[in-house]
Amino acid sequence: MKQSILISLVWLFAFLRQPIQATETIKVACVGNSITYGTGITNRDADSYPAQLQKLLGKKYSVGNFGKPGATLLAHGHRPYMQQEEYQKALDFSGDIVVIHLGINDTDPRNWPNYRDEFVHDYLKLIESFKKVNPQCRILLAYITPIADRHPRFISGTQQWHEEIQEAIKVVAQISQAELIDFHTPLYPYPLLLPDAIHPNEEGAHILAQTAYSAITGDYGGLKLPILYTDYMVLQRNTPLRIHGTANTKTPVTVSIDGQKKKTITDKNGKWEVILDPIKAGDNYELSIQTPQQSHTFHHVAAGEVWLCSGQSNMQFMLQQTQDGPTAASQAHNSQIRLFHMKGKWETNASEWPTNAIDSVNHLLYYQTTSWKECTPNTAATFSAVAYYFGKMLQDSLKVPVGLICNAVGGSTTESWVDRHSLEKYFPAILKDWTNNDFIQGWARERALLNLKQSTNTFKRHPYEPCYLYEAGILPLQQYPLKGIIWYQGESNAHNMEAHYRLFKLLVNGWRDNWNNPDMPFYFVQLSSLNRPSWTWFRDSQRRLMNELPHTGMAVSSDKGDSLDVHPKDKRPIGERLARWALNQTYHYSLLPSGPLYKKAISKNNEVIIEFDYAEGLHSSDGNPLTGFELAEHEGKYFPAQAIIEGNKIKVYTNQVKNPQYIRYGWRPFTRANLVNKDQLPASSFRDNIQ
Incomplete structure (x- = not known):
């Protein structure tokens, strides 16, 4: 017995002394075209995306680069990948993981228009060939990388075909x-990471490598939440609430608030979300988000009404700058109003930015880090005056917490707030060479070029650039649940009302799509009075936009303008007029949302009868006869007309026009037109044909 035990111990000792066999290396085959190959990258052996992926994955993995410049997925394409030497090498590699990125070259007019019906079949055949040499391999199909609008074929078909190929790749995966x-x-x-509009540079290749690394390993950097998740945050009341973020793959996540506990597990892309049951208005909730490794608890959370307040300098205009600012700020003690103030790190004033600022802006790092704050004299003083007065009137009326997210940038253009896809699809001309593009106001282009004067990069970005503020300031909000939006902008687009007419629709519809809410209220301010000739037409185009876009309302501001200052200092009426639209249209309060809004004009015995909406109690604001009405028989030759109030209508006439065909009101850049309704709300200027 002793001998048997001794022999066993000897064998065990010998076994333990044997070197431990290394775990077998996991092979990753990167299959693709020139983007996988690393075209355009100076040191592709070190900086192509497969090379950078190897560094991220480490020694447990062996990454092979099997990219072929110019290769198509389509077998009938001009350079089919499956006929190339790199394809055979990829098969011989017999990868345990195969990352496939093909389809960019299939957008060539030689390929997609002729052979699009074969794409799914050819892709499945390619996948099957890798499965045949290694039945256990993981196949990762990559949506194709972007093609920038600078590409010469972008408008002629590439943009549309690119989208169609993305959909085909989704079908292949299914x-x-x-x-x-x-x-x-x-x-x-x-x-900017696509210098030739197609090939990512080293930094762009790193993004691809990081994406592939996370997909392979499930490592998405742990629990991450949107920037709006902080103490004192306001959640939208009385609606199912989407709470979401990212974490490592297959991580359990628990979200708790007010007795609710919702659990989920992150998907393979590191994403998670739960839908909370509606929460009643309140101001001292705790929101807890936990994984087994991490925990975030947010204190003093409120549930109420959340509004995004955006635009340019007149929305940015601080409470302390207004004519009654010091008094208003000193009285701004209200814990039921919460403020989330998104401020730029650099003002877009007349100065040259340092190179570190330009680099940050190029990387969409324009905004300062911020958090939700209670409304106090200090926090309100530097907050948007229009937003503050809007929120104060809502809170006074609704008696629930109100959360205001201010994201406004002085001088910003409408196009800078529109998403890239909308512009690429519906207004691509505005993207081309934006610093020399007449669609963009000359002042805005000149200011941007001054700010960027120290840039040495051929391509440079700025808050006034098309898409920029959407990408830097709207996407990071990550669809945080809102009740609606208020907007004060247009001064930087008043030079071209036709372009703005298209852009504003793209903005409103794009933001509604982003928040997945086609009926989301969007209330905006009509430009005020100022001695700028184009503003008459621009104001009228804003009025017409309101009539064409559902669930919008326009606050008239012409009576509060300043003939010499683009920043009128009386902001309280503007914020409260926006609040009237919200209270009437969104919260169904029985108050007038607006001053008289022109409906139609009818000719009757050489006189003109005008009908308005919101026309209760028509009168002049100053007690004098009505002014600002004009008639014309021929467009371009108007004469002042007398206007008489008859109930809720107005009769207009002049002996100088026998057969009136056109009418306009308040048609001056700086107008003293004086028509108001019973609530002293001013009528919008207008111009129209007479029926």
């Missing part, structure tokens, strides 16, 4: 049960 990874979204807001 049929093959392959994993989808997104090479498109992380690069899309960064066109």
